[in-house]
Amino acid sequence: MIKDKYLQKIGNLIAENRQKQGLTQTQLAEAIGTSQSAINRIENGGQNISIDMIARISEVLNNNIVTVNHSGKMNFKVTGGKKLSGEIQVKTSKNAAVGLLCASLLNKGKTTLRKVARIEEVNRIIEVLNSIGVKTRWLDGSDLEIVPPARGKRRYGYCCGEEN
Numbered sequence: 001m002i003k004d005k006y007l008q009k010i011g012n013l014i015a016e017n018r019q020k021q022g023l024t025q026t027q028l029a030e031a032i033g034t035s036q037s038a039i040n041r042i043e044n045g046g047q048n049i050s051i052d053m054i055a056r057i058s059e060v061l062n063n064n065i066v067t068v069n070h071s072g073k074m075n076f077k078v079t080g081g082k083k084l085s086g087e088i089q090v091k092t093s094k095n096a097a098v099g100l101l102c103a104s105l106l107n108k109g110k111t112t113l114r115k116v117a118r119i120e121e122v123n124r125i126i127e128v129l130n131s132i133g134v135k136t137r138w139l140d141g142s143d144l145e146i147v148p149p150a151r152g153k154r155r156y157g158y159c160c161g162e163e164n
Helices: 002-020 025-032 036-043 051-061 094-106 120-131
Strands: 066-068 074-076 111-113 135-139 143-147
Touching (some): 094 120, 094 143
């Protein structure tokens, strides 16, 4: 069940952050006004957890376990000095493609976007990216490879008659 996976992930985040703070389950329980057995169930994904409880735990651990942004969507915060890599599956749309093209600049290395629509908005963003030194190339029809320039090697043009 999907809900159980989320409870387990949140429980793991809580356990990792508690251990980083050097707290036992009993100490965390006392700090937030609950029992050690409740903390154990939460950390093992065996208990539903309210937003209020997550907020109290986050406060004691000095780390936002889960945040709710201004639009009401829930986000997971990634912290630490570990390298991130992997894949995500998203529904295709022209708006998503434009945003992902721009977001690819945050990656130091190569980004490959799959099933990108070949539409005018996408082509314009590619032109803008190419103008600042980003290398792009189409792979196998609808896959797009994006490689940002090395740090310090970006080419900036003119904007509004002034050099950037």
